[in-house]
Amino acid sequence: MPVNPSKSIWLLLAGILNIVVAVLAQTVAPGLASEFARGLLFGVGAALVLCGVMARHLPNAADASTPALRRRYMREYIPAMAGYVVAVLGSTWLLKQNVEDPSLRALVALAPVPFVALAMRAMVRHIRDTDEMQRRIEVESVSLATALASLGYFAAGLLQAAKVIDIPSSVAMIGVFPLICLVYGVAKVVIVRRYA
Template structure:
């Protein structure tokens, strides 16, 4: 079952990236940049998720079926809400909202959904067995240390005028990078204990 889901995830990611590239090179201007960017982001996300899932231990080894169902009931709606909120806020901020207070409210609209997703993750970790909890905590700790170190190094390079990364872009990518590095760290740490 896991293998077919991983293959579907990988194939969907590749297909979306190929469609995005084809739309860009074969019929330029037909698909708006925002839509191409969205499709490329989803395709990349599916590829990364598929690659991570391929190497992670089987979820049946990590928690009970009831715990996994509860996690998905809490996590999936939060991420769906986040997706709608982030896309809606980008669109509203580009075209319709001028008042600074309202812009701040619209810009922060995805935050409650991220909070709900984090709550689902924490509840899942809290209710797993001791070994799985240890793997999760070590993975999160390692990911936090590595991303913090990379962000600090980038800040030093920015201050030395070696690189020039817009601050908004750097800040927005901290959480996704933390999630990605956490997934990679979990693969390594789970194998060490497996």
């Protein structure tokens, strides 16, 4: 059963609105919003657009697991991701405030990690407790995402070594998990459609 089309339309519209506001903030009033705020608006907008597009192609969540399992997953996953967002924003802000002590800088920089670990725990528990068919779809999606993200990073590493591209190592390292999540979402759409 497909997702309610109105939900995906609202996600798309919210994402487009965020992107438009980010672009207007940069072109019309560049001093009004900081570069960080514009980047955040653009990133959230792009994520919402992607979620809206994917929501149109994924089956209804009710087809994948029981209501009790979905409630437990949301109870565990949403607070973890909210904590992650707050921790990333807070640690980024704190690190720009000239925190000098290396151990304190390390502690602040690693603040988002426990929240990602909690989100991963929620995902693993959800996959473990779904039925056999849904587990197969999830495992194939995660496997394909990991393989494609690894291949992409390997290719980028070769291009970096050949001095064709120049990506800062911190950006490359931080991007591994989000890239795997993004490719997982796309892979899941393809795999679900194959089994449908």
